[in-house]
Amino acid sequence: MTQIQNMILQQAPHDERISEIVYDEIPMIVIRHSEFDAIFSKQGAQLLHWQPKKSAAPVIWLSNTSFFKQAVAIRGGVPICWPWFGDAGKPAHGFARNVLWELDRVEWTEEKAICTFVLTQNEQTLAIFPFPFTVSLTAELGETCTLTLKAQGDFESTAALHSYFAINDIQKTTVSGLGATYHERLSAPNLPKIEGCMRFDQEVDRIYTAPESIQIICDQQRKIEIKQDQVSDVVVWNPWQARCETMKDMENNGFEQFVCVESARLQQPITTPQQQTGTIGVKITVHAKS
Numbered sequence: 110m111t112q113i114q115n116m117i118l119q120q121a122p123h124d125e126r127i128s129e130i131v132y133d134e135i136p137m138i139v140i141r142h143s144e145f146d147a148i149f150s151k152q153g154a155q156l157l158h159w160q161p162k163k164s165a166a167p168v169i170w171l172s173n174t175s176f177f178k179q180a181v182a183i184r185g186g187v188p189i190c191w192p193w194f195g196d197a198g199k200p201a202h203g204f205a206r207n208v209l210w211e212l213d214r215v216e217w218t219e220e221k222a223i224c225t226f227v228l229t230q231n232e233q234t235l236a237i238f239p240f241p242f243t244v245s246l247t248a249e250l251g252e253t254c255t256l257t258l259k260a261q262g263d264f265e266s267t268a269a270l271h272s273y274f275a276i277n278d279i280q281k282t283t284v285s286g287l288g289a290t291y292h293e294r295l296s297a298p299n300l301p302k303i304e305g306c307m308r309f310d311q312e313v314d315r316i317y318t319a320p321e322s323i324q325i326i327c328d329q330q331r332k333i334e335i336k337q338d339q340v341s342d343v344v345v346w347n348p349w350q351a352r353c354e355t356m357k358d359m360e361n362n363g364f365e366q367f368v369c370v371e372s373a374r375l376q377q378p379i380t381t382p383q384q385q386t387g388t389i390g391v392k393i394t395v396h397a398k399s
């Protein structure tokens with residue numbers, strides 16, 4: 110567990126299964142379930158922590174030096190990029206991760222908790238993006254974690270669940286199931302190649318355009334299975350050392366501890382004027398290494 114995940118968990122009442130606290134400037138939802146612990150930031154409906162009780166370590170990575178300030182993106186977790194990805198507009202990766210969402214409902218069973226967060230247009234969003242819309246994130250958390258983003262609006266929008274997965278050493282981690290075709294987003298020489306599995310020895314920023322429906326992250330301790338739903342692209346990102354050292358919201362060795370494998374709708378927008386609702390989802394399962 111990163112220190113910051115632990116600090117947020119410690120700040121929440123220990124005897125309440127679901128509680129709302131404010132960490133620095135950010136309202137957080139902390140969930141203590143017999144099957145897992147989890148933290149959401151209400152800013153961005155961003156999952157910041159999920160650890161099934163059977164898992165020795167958190168599955169989602171959160172930077173110890175992330176900012177927790179209003180309207181500032183949180184480094185780690187599962188940021189929701191919408192209604193655009195990357196630098197297609199300002200702010201980068203859309204505004205959804207920078208604004209407060211409502212926790213609309215929670216369903217609780219012995220096996221899981223299902224939380225739904227909703228965002229609709231408001232004064233803050235209309236100042237950036239002058240259209241009415243509704244987006245929702247449904248998180249079904251238990252022994253597995255399923256995240257489903259639904260978007261509705263009369264415009265073209267792209268989306269990504271920009272998941273930061275916790276690993277124990279990037280240099281000993283592989284990612285499989287990416288497919289063979291990709292857009293390179295960097296101009297670095299000696300680009301890493303895929304030979305069955307992608308290995309990491311430098312900065313990576315690629316949009317895989319024909320991904321398989323399942324990716325597997327394999328580190329020294331476990332396998333994380335990422336099952337995509339209605340995804341047209343999978344983005345893989347790791348900033349590596351030099352870039353990481355320029356990032357104020359990441360420790361200098363932060364890049365060793367995560368890999369982003371992002372579920373995206375870039376080639377096929379999630380909404381268009383002709384198809385005004387769209388969905389994207391991911392199911393995350395942790396397996397012991399055989």
Ligand code: TA6
Binds near residue numbers: 182345369
């Ligand atoms: O998804 C990869 C990426 O777009 C990279 O280019 C990198 O910049 C990363 O996301 C993080 O973006 P952020 O705006 O959160 O700093």
